[in-house]
Amino acid sequence: SQQGEEDPQALSIQEGENATMNCSYKTSINNLQWYRQNSGRGLVHLILIRSNEREKHSGRLRVTLDTSKKSSSLLITASRAADTASYFCATDASAAGNKLTFGGGTRVLVKP
Amino acid sequence: ETGVTQTPRHLVMGMTNKKSLKCEQHLGHNAMYWYKQSAKKPLELMFVYNFKEQTENNSVPSRFSPECPNSSHLFLHLHTLQPEDSALYLCASSQQSGEKLFFGSGTQLSVL
Numbered sequence: 001s002q003q004g005e006e007d008p009q010a011l012s013i014q015e016g017e018n019a020t021m022n023c024s025y026k027t028s029i030n031n032l033q034w035y036r037q038n039s040g041r042g043l044v045h046l047i048l049i050r051s052n053e054r055e056k057h058s059g060r061l062r063v064t065l066d067t068s069k070k071s072s073s074l075l076i077t078a079s080r081a082a083d084t085a086s087y088f089c090a091t092d093a094s095a096a097g098n099k100l101t102f103g104g105g106t107r108v109l110v111k112p
Numbered sequence: 113e114t115g116v117t118q119t120p121r122h123l124v125m126g127m128t129n130k131k132s133l134k135c136e137q138h139l140g141h142n143a144m145y146w147y148k149q150s151a152k153k154p155l156e157l158m159f160v161y162n163f164k165e166q167t168e169n170n171s172v173p174s175r176f177s178p179e180c181p182n183s184s185h186l187f188l189h190l191h192t193l194q195p196e197d198s199a200l201y202l203c204a205s206s207q208q209s210g211e212k213l214f215f216g217s218g219t220q221l222s223v224l
Binding site for chain 1: 116211217
């Protein structure tokens, strides 16, 4: 089974609201990354958080990492219609040969 | 613009055709990757090249044949594909394995 699994699979919110999505994984990791994908396009890297870090911010994005629970969350504050996309977590684990393993993604729809 | 360019953007081919996908990165990265993204499935890693050497072949059928002539270029040669091979094929690069990936826009492949 896949290393990273996102929850929920889909999320619909109003513009201005916050969006939170979670990622759970199974094995110890070196880092966890979040990516964004607009429909039919390539993925764009958002944030990388290392295993010894607990929280990271980038603009309206906030990522947390709880290695004891093997989980991470991505929070998008004050969402905009342009945030509509799929969001994926990816884990880098030594057990996986330092190859990134992606989850199935969360589809976020921000309604204007 | 991520610095990773993929061509073509769209490709329709019959099962008896031979075609090639091309990827070029202008970032000076040492690792390049092919991923397959099918509907309702997580991103699947197909091949990894580090310093032009193939370091990963993730049980990919032989009808997919990668080629990495130098550290900036990556090809995926396709022959006798099946309809279930229809998917978005994404190329990515990174400075080294496990670090953040820069993706191209992908090739949307349809096999008839």
